Amino acid sequence: MKIEEIKRLYSEEIFEALLDRDGSGAGYVCPFCASGAGPKGTGLRPLYVKGVKRPGSYKCFNAGCEWAGDGLDLIAGMYHITEPVEQIRKAEEILRRPLLDRTESIIDEFSKDEKTQDKGNKKPVVINDKLIAEIQAEIQKYHANLLESKAGLDYLAARGISKATAIKYKLGFCDNYNRDGMNTPAIIYPDGPTSYTARSITTNESSRKVRKRKGGEYQDIFNFNVLKDPACPPVVYVVEGQADALSIIEAGGQAIATGGGT
Ligand SMILES: [Zn+2]
Known part of the structure; x- marks a missing residue:
């Protein structure tokens, strides 16, 4: 099972479930520095890497904070959970449904296919x-x-x-x-x-x-x-x-x- 799959599939929902929308309506209030709570405030906004949006990842626009991460990173930071498996369990609790049980074997298969195609080269997810x-x-x-x-x-x-x-x-x-x-x-x-x-x-x-x-x-x-x-x-x-x-x-x-x- 690849943790990247869980992150890719469920990060958006985790942000939506845990955080309030920021003042601009385009992002979320940062739970670590409270940026974005004001009427026109900007907190967490979608993360772009080399001009390409990274799905399910956000970055805090407060220069003093600059937190960045995906749904499981958010859980790690808010609940002080370091073990990825425990982060997934917490995500299941937050989203009120199992994330691993039925998808696990399929994700295994999926990852194998992908590995064969990429010949082992790990690439970041790029969405156009x-x-x-x-x-x-x-x-x-x-x-x-x-x-x-x-x-x-x-x-x-x-x-x-x-x-x-x-x-x-x-x-x-x-x-x-x-x-x-x-x-x-x-x-x-x-x-x-x-x-x-x-x-x-x-x-x-x-x-x-x-x-x-x-x-x-x-x-x-x-x-x-x-x-x-x-x-x-x-x-x-x-x-x-x-x-x-x-x-x-x-x-x-x-x-x-x-x-x-x-
Ligand atoms: Zn922040």
């Missing part, structure tokens, strides 16, 4: 806000396309995926998805806040491709949020294809998809 906005706009556009597209809806229906499910998971359709060497009709599966997967639906076997469009270094896991849902059933299937996950969901189960593709 502009690219994410573009990706979200593309997801909207393709979703609107799908609702008008008989070819797209028929393809999904043949795989047992209803229009209601397509709407719920915001699936999309592009009649000629042309990117990274892919040039075919495709179903668009939004995987999460920073990425989607485009899968060819051509009948021509040799043109069938899968492409990921990512706004961050991490690939989102399709339907990952279900693991954080208190109503999540005890068994969640982990599959590769989003359509396979949706078939399980149509049958009354729950599943997440790792996606594959490049």
Whole structure:
């Protein structure tokens, strides 16, 4: 289990749960020096490293304080907890739900994949806000396309995926998805806040491709949020294809998809 995953997934919620918004409304009142409590006050603001926003990390703008950190660092400072495992337990108490139990094995798998891809080079999380906005706009556009597209809806229906499910998971359709060497009709599966997967639906076997469009270094896991849902059933299937996950969901189960593709 990588502690970075816990930090990445839950830091924002921890700040939100523990701190008051600052006077500017854009950040939080610093719990260590009380900066930001005034009407126009600025306390903790999002942390940028070399111009890139580090998700879930904040920095105090009071020159005399300059505290900086993520959600677990915040817990460490406020409750004087040094052990990471104890910080996570405290985070569970604050967010009133388990953070490790169900996600642990998946995060293990996830970290392994990532390590193979990076060949052991540890890189900071880089999120490109502009690219994410573009990706979200593309997801909207393709979703609107799908609702008008008989070819797209028929393809999904043949795989047992209803229009209601397509709407719920915001699936999309592009009649000629042309990117990274892919040039075919495709179903668009939004995987999460920073990425989607485009899968060819051509009948021509040799043109069938899968492409990921990512706004961050991490690939989102399709339907990952279900693991954080208190109503999540005890068994969640982990599959590769989003359509396979949706078939399980149509049958009354729950599943997440790792996606594959490049
Ligand atoms: Zn401060």
